[in-house]
Amino acid sequence: MDSYSILAVETSTVACSVALIVKGKMYQRYERLPQKHALRLLEMVDEVLSEAEIKGSEIDVLAYGEGPGAFTGVRIATGVVQGLALGWDKPVIGVSSLEAMAERVLSNMLSSNKASHLVEIPWCALMDARMKEVYIQSGSFNIKTREWKVSDVCLISPEEAKKQFESLEPSCIGLGDIWAEYPSLTQLFSTWFDTLPSAMAVAQLVQRMDLESESTYQSLALPVYLRNHVADTIQERKDNQLKKQGG
Numbered sequence: 001m002d003s004y005s006i007l008a009v010e011t012s013t014v015a016c017s018v019a020l021i022v023k024g025k026m027y028q029r030y031e032r033l034p035q036k037h038a039l040r041l042l043e044m045v046d047e048v049l050s051e052a053e054i055k056g057s058e059i060d061v062l063a064y065g066e067g068p069g070a071f072t073g074v075r076i077a078t079g080v081v082q083g084l085a086l087g088w089d090k091p092v093i094g095v096s097s098l099e100a101m102a103e104r105v106l107s108n109m110l111s112s113n114k115a116s117h118l119v120e121i122p123w124c125a126l127m128d129a130r131m132k133e134v135y136i137q138s139g140s141f142n143i144k145t146r147e148w149k150v151s152d153v154c155l156i157s158p159e160e161a162k163k164q165f166e167s168l169e170p171s172c173i174g175l176g177d178i179w180a181e182y183p184s185l186t187q188l189f190s191t192w193f194d195t196l197p198s199a200m201a202v203a204q205l206v207q208r209m210d211l212e213s214e215s216t217y218q219s220l221a222l223p224v225y226l227r228n229h230v231a232d233t234i235q236e237r238k239d240n241q242l243k244k245q246g247g
Helices: 037-052 071-088 097-111 158-165 199-207 234-244
Strands: 006-010 015-022 025-032 061-067 092-096 120-128 134-142 148-150 154-156 173-176 192-194
Touching (some): 097 120, 097 173, 097 199, 134 158
Parallel strands (some): 173 192
Antiparallel strands (some): 006 015, 015 025, 120 134, 134 154
């Protein structure tokens, strides 16, 4: 809804971004900052607020890319948003980082009139999850009705991903950050877009939600990991090192 001011952050990949939508105008910062998100994110927040000449307390909604994605990056986004929400007493909304990738691509397609001949755009988003797995989520966007459909996010092997592609429509576009690691998967789509999620895409997705409904909001900003084992303990690292050394 255009009447709501939305501040969004996204740090689930190497990209670090902040976006602000207020009174129909958009302000954003987007930089590729591997392992430096924590140093730059709050600076970006201050920059877009200053550019829009608005105080944080005047924001209506805080949004964030909830993951999945890099463990540390997702933690940074949720931690910063939760801190701002408590300080400003504002509600929060989490958005799938894979959906944000799809929104970014579709928004560019629509603004450039590359989809003017279409009624519905089916999409499939893929993100490299490391450890020989990928995050996958699919959906569609109806240009006329503005209806946005989306599946649950899954963590699967590349081989399982290929099987899932068989159920997708032939016109389905592929998008994500897996080209360097899994080029054979990208080649299964007739159209592929290399992309990363952005805070602006997060904000635009929230803008289409029913912000009048209290059920839309979360009580806490929570990360989405999908992988149960997200980090080794110190002892586990030692054990793994011994195994490698044959000890």
